[in-house]
Amino acid sequence: PPMTTGSSGCEQDDRCYIAGAFDQNVAIGDLDGDGHHDIVVPHDNAYVSIHHGTGEAFDTSDDLPSVKTPGVRYLHDLALTQQGWPDNEATDLQAHFTNTPPAIADLDGDDQYDVIMIASVQNASQDDRLKGVALWAIHGDASRLAHFETPIHFPDYLAGLWDLGDNMVAATNQVTVADIDPTRPGPELIFAGFDGRIHAVDATGQELWFMTYTQSETVLTNGVAVADLSGDGLPEVVFNSHSLSDDESSLFILDAGGNVQQEVPLPRRGSMAVPTIGDVDGDHQLEIVVSLKDAEDQVESVLVYTVPGSSDNCLLWPTGRGNLLRNGWVRNAGD
Template sequence: MLLPQTLRLASAVVVLALLITHGDNGYCAAGSIAAPVLKWQLGGCTSWCETGWYSSPAVADLDKDGKPEVIGSGYAIHVLNGSDGSLKWRMKSGHDRNEGNAVDNVGRTWSGIVLADVDGDGEQEIVTAHSGGWVSVYDRQGYFKPGWPKKPTDRELRGLSVSDLDADGFMEIIVTAAVNSKTNSWIFQHDGTLRAGWPQLGSDGESAWGVFNDNAAVGDLDGDGFGEIVVPSDVHSICAYEEDGVQIPASADYSGKDWGAVGIWEDLATELRGWGRCNGVRSESFRANFAKGPAVIADMDGDGINEVVAVGNMYDCTSGYQSKYSAPLIFNADRSRFKTAGADWEKGPVDTGAPLSEDYNRIESNQPNTVVADLDGDGEKEILFPSYDGRLHAFWLDKTEHGSWPYEVDAHATEGFYRFASEPTVADLDNDGKAEVIFASWTQKGSNRTGRLHIVDDQGNRLQEVDLPAAKGSWDWNGALAAPTLANIDTDPDLEVVLNTAHAGLVAYDLPGTANARIIWGTGRGNYQRDGYVVSAKTSCKAGPVTLGPASYSGAEIYRSESTLVTSGSVVIQAGANISFEASSGLRLNRGFRVQDRGSFRARIRDVICPVDQ
């Protein structure tokens, strides 16, 4: 959500959690986090299961019967009853429910399922993107909205996100393609028309030649109240655009270049020079490829200014282009490297370790999806990502991994096969002020083994691990490539975790004792807009009356289980407090929660976002 500058400077924004009243093998450590309990499996399967790729599921009460549905996709889009995983309805990718099941899918689903009120009608839409170049917007019943679907390219759309870029109350739909071309990013209006200034070419100079993962981050990078689009790309570039397609200039240190024209090298001096010799000398030969490196926009150090975080594949350009390690980097809004007291990210990134394998005949591709979250509750954010070295990494701002991090997922020396991690989710499951990290793993092809559901603490210590269900049919491995989704999918107060597994369909686990959990990064790319944008928050803020009316709210984020209210006054409300508020008939909070009747409602303050002048 992007607030107008006047609201951000003059109003306090209170973020509320929507607590509205109207046979596995287990591996555990002592502690208060209970083991996950298998709730259901084989969701969306028939006599066979579609392969689940990197698409995170979503959860919403689509039919407004008070019971959540799970929406997931490998190829077709499946809508399941959250309580038991039974099928409510499905539609083939690139088609809607009017066409039934006799048609073929247009292709697989790589990016996460998007849920958002795209057209401002107060109802959530479902947005999906697929191979074959198709992007679709459906109403909550599975029928195409006017103007959809669209096909901007013949190649696979691996990136999908939505955002209200220009703060006009309508969402834009951003897609990126795995295409060997500088034309690889498109933005559509809510009605299916192409936005002015798009599609946009990547910058000249260092090539921006295709986007091979769900890479784009969309958020207010420069504090102007409007959205910017940051797109890491193959080969060496991170492109950055204003909402109208204008490329964002880089720091004057880069001699008048735009973001996307600056190649990324391990050595800063070589990067500033603009070229390396590729002669076998490390400082002249190590450079980063961002074909599969999603960006995140976040205020890393709590100073009110956003940075860009991304993980690149550092390789040797001398010959053979051998991969060396997964490289986390932080950039300022002007593309210069981030540096603050005790956090020098100007120097070359930390060498995290060589890949175990990049052989597609042996493993699926590891995607180093970046997650940004405050693990230890100190107010600064950490950087998490899975790597092809078989570990899940977590870096603090001091550029080191604390405690027991990185977490070793692979144990091929003892198990005899490779195991890799998915993008993680982050939540304070027991509400003790310290976050837990929840993620899945997947195994080597032909291993006849399965991945696991993992829960580790903020310091990287194992709390719980359970084996995922075995593959259905003749498949010889299983696991989950995609980030899990944390949500309450039934009528009890506890959270569940939903996984889109490779060969056992959609799977759900109960997480006992999590009724008061605090979700921090709850699904792939952080939220159901899939925008990779972390809205900063403080623990207390000046706030006053919480009586709502048409003039006193800025929007809501149902997809993050939060609402956002704008208030004024001088009362200090702490995070964790319970409040009541009045709502007038027909009030719509801008991301999908709608108050149909007048009445009193209760909510729990999750975070409080203060304006920058407090």
């Protein structure tokens, strides 16, 4: 049945507000520890559906105005979310999850899995949308984690909200979850903003670094992969860019501090896909696989780079959605 009826439980108060979903806007993992998979689906609006595998929506925390999670409006001000509506639609900020693949991970170290998302930012009336991105971290009941009571806002805007044209779509607001700084508790969160930068934030919401990969309004990236390429026990951050014009895109490799280690030009319009990192040929050395945007007859459509001296024992986030299942779920050790 439609999600607002039947097993979802939304009919209890008729306050589930449903819209479509795009790209890879699904994460699957065990949020409540019952041994069964749950589903997180951000919408093309300011709402997010969190469901058990049975289809029943998660109940919300007691301080939220709806019974079920698809009825929670993600206004930046927690008091307004608890109220259920903005005070001033022209100035109050809210999330928009059109291109938001979520992640599931234990961010705060309590052995319970959380939901982490990057959303575009707009005012509540939706007529001022070039307000950058924000980082959200919530529990399965849509309550907010400590340090994320207000989402972490990166307001600068260069490009990414809108399609570039010529079959170049808007940026994917994807967050990567990986422990790139062992001196800090919890994993780090790495993502591209709408500002031409890659950002790294720790589990308490503190920005560790940013790296500017472009100053062009026609160059974007859709996210990062993370693996130890150098064999030194510290992971590298790997991503592609893509561009509206030829010969403006690259494959980037950063160290865990955000410093550029390699920048390799990519042909034509680059790659819209997050690189995949793995052992392609079975020699226990890693390859970086880049799927190119433009295919030409009898011309390469995929590039495969071998990383000499690497090993395949530290793949923290090796695909665009975290693993070979592409489910966005970072499991705790032992799970």
